[in-house]
Amino acid sequence: MSAVLDRPAVATGRSTRPSRTGYAVILLLSSAALLVSIAAAVSFGSVRIPIGDVWAIVAHRLAPGTFESWWTEARAAIVIDSRLPRSLTAAVVGASLALAGGVAQAVTRNPLADPYLLGVSSGAGFGVVMVMTLGIGAGALGAFTVPAAAFVGALIPLFLALAIGGRYPQSTAIVLVGVAVGSVFTALITLTLLVFADERSLSGVLHWLAGGFGDARWSTLVFPVLALVGVGMLVSITAPRMDLLKTGDDGAAVLGMNVRRFRMMQLMAISLLAGAAVSVSGGIGFVGLLVPHLAGYVVGTRAVRLLPLAALFGAIALVGADTLARSITQSTEVPVGVITALVGAPIFVFMLYRRYAREI
Template sequence: MTTVAEKPDQQVDTRTDHTGPARSGRRSLWLICPPLVALLALAIAAAVSLGSVSIPIGDVWAIVAHRIAPGAFESWWTEAREAIVIESRLPRALMAAAVGASLAVAGGVAQAVTRNPLADPYLLGVSSGAGFGVVVLTVLGFGAGVAGVFTLPAAAFLGSLLPLLGVVLVARRANDTTAIVLVGAAMTMVFGAMNTFTLLVLGDDHQLGTVMRWLAGGFGDAGWTMLWAPLTILLVVGTVVLLFGRHLDLLLTGDDGATAMGVNVPRFRVLMLLLVSLLTAGAVAVSGTIGFIGLLIPHLAGFLTGRTSVRLLPTAALLGAIALVAADIAARAVSEGAELPVGVVTGIVGGPAFLLMLWHRYGKATV
């Protein structure tokens, strides 16, 4: 009787060892997410407040509240300041948050699917394909002006989907994650070479500068009309990924264990990698290539909440949004009259952080 009664307890202990303390993990989600939401709201307010024209944070909240509920109270600010807040800085801050959340979620899913802690959202060549779309538009002029302000993001988004064609073709013949990732690496090199050739042979200095600024990443062209695409993709794909959270967790136990629980591992991996690429394409199309967010943030989220997907991914989304809004603030604060690309800021900060992460992970190994 004693042995039978102890078996359920032993099973619970096994799950606890795999994902960290189950109860404390659940508590940590409810303890961590509300402060992160508050911190994100504060970061967005600071991003709207700071700039060449400084606007008090209290005025920022009042302007936004007045726009949401007109006539609720008398305004004391100028129309120029309201235009700065509503038409310029607020959509930029929200776009930075949406892109940061997208890259962080995509990185978390990519690391879970490949069981590779060094995987990032660009592992299937999305960024190089997006760059190719921008190069074709900028240098060759194909489709220039067709979609108005959406022309450049549309070209980047369509270009980012090109590497996926090769991935899908290989995935249909070889249901193997390694082969798919290798195809992504090959696509990255191929499109990178095509970009370099087109710029050096057919482009001029002005076109080269335009493409390089886009590749460095930034939100200088952000607006309400461009915000809805990455935000919609984030909400739809993020919801789908969370619904498959249990399957992602099963992959962490190994292919045999996931297969035994009824998961078609090869097809599920391909589906998740395609969703990762779609999420990344929506972000890259409006921001350019921004590194390290999708690589580092999932590790920080996992440290805070454990590796269970239903807890890790929402936490990673909030942390990624906060990190990229903060990076955009730093990019605008470097010097007056000049704006540093956001990708440069994330690279300067993310590079040392990445080295520290590797040192912490492997530095204790004994020779």
Template structure:
């Protein structure tokens, strides 16, 4: 008698063999805890380094003491200055936490997009979701609605509504074509369309100040990070990530193909729409606070798959932590390039992520050609 696990395992094996980017899977399956615990420790150390280093260096021991004192007053007798406490609590800590939340969101969104489309090159940017989210934010910025306190609420909503526009086109064409390749092709077209719309809105409707503001935002970064902006990506990640994990078995069944998943009881069209909506929501929450940051959603799921295999219940949590670590370190690198200057984080992820992804492609195709 054939079990549910057998076709999933066979499909996962086929997916891995045909995967153009992922390295070879580990020979044996490691317990998930042995993977996540070191990664979470690395994440905590990365956040501590991100808070510690900067134009004013603060010892990591002082960082932990300041945070502990703020959480539990009286746990330490303060020996640090009020200025250093303000730097840690009001500036660097929310910035590092926001980078972690955005990195985790983009990595999970990329992993889900690749599973739903069965395409290793799919990510929120290639599907057009990011460009649509950016369009929503650009329109709101040009209209002057996203400024001030209300921007904490209006920007994520505008980003999500903007992300739905290209997603609607992707879904309509994909349902008609009954082909996951159509999702990626239409998404690529939507990316160009909404990129052009962003330029049009800025040049025709925006002024020079808005143009400079939006261009810096589109390059990606966390210069405006604060506690009030942090709750949107964190809340979206918690809700959407939980739903995705609960649906991980159905994501694995999609590896068998639409017919195989349908035979296992999955309503494939509805499930695919639900997952793409969650991808849009995760991307919108990230783009609204950070701008467009490339390669996290594309590259991190492949690295997570190398550590865990392609099973969604193992891959997605690992990808979330890896994405958080990667973007915290990228933000730290962006702040550390030179004194008094800060690179856009999207530049750092592009400079590092591009060659790494090319190396993974070269290794994969090199092994396949032997």
């Protein structure tokens, strides 16, 4: 998983991993930080709404009549219909990408693996290009048209990578096929935009590819939530077996694991999870790559502990990135993918430096 970047134990032999109580406290504090970050994100904007009012509006909507309202209907609409679904979508996508990244790094034993390992992002982008540029299926599903096209597009490279690379016992075969297929879809996106796109469709596609949550609605939040819950349940059941892969494929097989079947199942699950996230957010990098390493610094590399914390960290990170993206300038909204790249790349390079500087 994140073993390459994992912090070693101190010289006295005392483990840096927290106890069970300490781990529970970390999860509790992280959950509280996530709630505060969502409330702050909903509060912030062109119309500033006090955080206390945000909590009151949400509580009033969940339990009407519990107390008398003092806010205007306009503010309630801003919170409930616009900012809250956007912030929750950012949290769900961040958790999904971080969880998928942690699982990908575990099952491939590659610390540089991320959720887009099998060309999911490129396939999703191609699906969006088909709708926005060529008009294939445009408007067929209403507000769900673009997310559905992105999800179907994400499944195509996944299927090809598993069908071709899955025939070989080495996990690197699936990864390499995924990279190749992803490159083909990236080339198809570029070719389609150059040949068929007009100014309007080109702007829309490029904005989607850069990643963001400007189109987030309650209706588009349903599918990523279902994917996160479903894969989360799978991960909670199979996480202890992921640690067996640290002994190598042969070692895991001796311990009774069908390594090939287990890896295929996990790769399919994380690709579906990433596809569902990408379908509503566009391409957002570095969350799935970086966040599992950060979680590994805190609780170690055991999948049972790392993956839940990575999901919480990912949610917090992407809510913060989205808030920053819409607050840098008043005239336009910066794509969230730009923020995650500008912030994540230097952090990741610094982590690599800290890890390998000790070995020089």
